[in-house]
Amino acid sequence: GYEALSVEYPPFGWSRGGPDLPASAPARAELLWSLLEAEGGGPWHLVGHSLGGRIVSFMALARPESTASLV
Numbered sequence: 001g002y003e004a005l006s007v008e009y010p011p012f013g014w015s016r017g018g019p020d021l022p023a024s025a026p027a028r029a030e031l032l033w034s035l036l037e038a039e040g041g042g043p044w045h046l047v048g049h050s051l052g053g054r055i056v057s058f059m060a061l062a063r064p065e066s067t068a069s070l071v
Helices: 025-039 051-062
Strands: 044-046 067-070
Touching: 025 051, 044 051, 051 067
Parallel strands: 044 067
Antiparallel strands: none
């Protein structure tokens, strides 16, 4: 009963990106919150692996009211 949104943060996977993309975890977290806001809905179940775990941790800290769970 859940929809999933999978994100490949540039420059990983098939995503494209340039040198002007933010590299810090807090900046990446804000970029992903912008994406989720465009999707609508929430609160969100955030799941991250490896570097993604660091990023979703910053996401949860930045917006606890929009975070349902953190994995």
